[in-house]
Amino acid sequence: xxxxxxxxxxxxxxxxxxxxxxxxxxxxxxxxxxxxxxxxxxxxxxxxxxxxxxxxxxxxxxxxxxxxxxxxxxxxxxxxxxx
Amino acid sequence: xxxxxxxxxxxxxxxxxxxxxxxxxxxxxxxxxxxxxxxxxxxxxxxxxxxxxxxxxxxxxxxxxxxxxxxxxxxxxxxxxxxxxxxxxxxxxxxxxxxxxxxxxxxxxxxxxxxxxxxxxxxxxxxxxxxxxxxxxxxxxxxxxxxxxxxxxxxxxxxxxxxxxxxxxxxxxxxxxxxxxxxxxxxxxxxxxxxxxxxxxxxxxxxxxxxxxxxxxxxxxxxxxxxxxxxxxxxxxxxxxxxxxxxxxxxxxxxxxxxx
Numbered sequence: 001x002x003x004x005x006x007x008x009x010x011x012x013x014x015x016x017x018x019x020x021x022x023x024x025x026x027x028x029x030x031x032x033x034x035x036x037x038x039x040x041x042x043x044x045x046x047x048x049x050x051x052x053x054x055x056x057x058x059x060x061x062x063x064x065x066x067x068x069x070x071x072x073x074x075x076x077x078x079x080x081x082x083x
Numbered sequence: 084x085x086x087x088x089x090x091x092x093x094x095x096x097x098x099x100x101x102x103x104x105x106x107x108x109x110x111x112x113x114x115x116x117x118x119x120x121x122x123x124x125x126x127x128x129x130x131x132x133x134x135x136x137x138x139x140x141x142x143x144x145x146x147x148x149x150x151x152x153x154x155x156x157x158x159x160x161x162x163x164x165x166x167x168x169x170x171x172x173x174x175x176x177x178x179x180x181x182x183x184x185x186x187x188x189x190x191x192x193x194x195x196x197x198x199x200x201x202x203x204x205x206x207x208x209x210x211x212x213x214x215x216x217x218x219x220x221x222x223x224x225x226x227x228x229x230x231x232x233x234x235x236x237x238x239x240x241x242x243x244x245x246x247x248x249x250x251x252x253x254x255x256x257x258x259x260x261x262x263x264x265x266x267x268x269x270x271x272x273x274x275x276x277x278x279x280x281x282x283x284x285x286x287x288x289x290x291x292x293x294x295x296x297x298x299x300x301x302x303x304x305x306x307x308x309x310x311x312x313x314x315x316x317x318x319x320x321x322x323x324x325x326x327x328x329x330x331x332x333x334x335x336x337x338x339x340x341x342x343x
Contacts (some may be wrong), residue, residue: 019135019136019138021135026253026319027258027259027262028262030266031262031265031266031269031294032264032265032266032302033266033269033273033288049317052285053288053289055287056288056292057288060292060295060302062154062299063295063296064295064302067299067301068209072299073295073296077292077296080286080289
């Protein structure tokens with residue numbers, strides 16, 4: 001079933017639900033090509049930084065953990081700004 | 084009969100040999116509990132409590148008792164395992180029903196389960212990654228643990244902590260190596276898409292994650308396909324190649340369900 005915007009969750013909620021460490025998330029995001037520092041990762045999780053691409057890398061990292069639990073992509077992505 | 088010091092030294096050597104053989108963190112955790120239950124006098128069951136943030140869970144267990152007893156401890160956030168995971172010490176209780184340190188836990192545990200005695204140690208690991216852990220032993224008998232249990236368990240918990248540190252170092256190294264390989268593969272796939280579709284790095288990533296979402300595939304699987312075929316097909320479009328760069332750009336910006 002496709003999820004709509006309303007039932008998607010944000011980075012913090014996804015991170016919190018998974019119960020993983022920031023270091024886990026940082027490494028998962030790095031594996032997906034991300035290049036954030038641990039501190040920047042934390043800032044995105046807590047909504048202090050909101051670049052769409054970096055946000056989406058982290059969302060993908062969390063969603064891949066949810067995939068391992070047979071859950072659909074729960075974490076919301078952001079739309080890229082026009083280049 | 085060996086002198087007590089020699090006896091402990093001999094067990095010390097056995098512990099090191101056994102714990103060094105495990106290949107990964109979970110095997111090491113289970114091995115620690117298996118071996119602990121077999122060598123600590125009085126232990127009938129065992130388990131490792133893990134605390135990350137404010138969440139407790141049991142990582143490895145031997146016997147049925149830990150599941151039942153730990154669930155009560157995690158519910159009340161009180162008990163020897165909880166305190167050992169939080170504090171720099173160990174706890175021995177040979178009569179849980181009347182132990183004044185954990186009155187609510189003791190009453191519930193002895194009413195709802197057969198547990199009567201417990202022995203819990205903080206399990207040190209250098210590579211704790213925001214975890215703290217406790218190694219616990221359980222018995223259905225009153226006064227199950229004595230001084231010998233206490234001393235051996237202390238030696239054992241120290242060695243177990245070292246074994247766990249080594250296992251976590253190994254796992255961390257492996258994870259970093261895998262992450263590096265995956266990072267390179269995804270980077271290469273992004274490079275292919277950028278060159279063929281004349282799109283930015285961010286757009287290339289977004290195309291791949293859209294396909295990942297649509298097909299329920301990991302990004303590495305999408306990247307592998309891109310590297311094999313030089314192409315990517317996204318929901319609602321025909322297969323994209325260098326002739327459909329504008330379609331790729333718009334796809335990367337098309338709000339899908341779940342975007343904002």
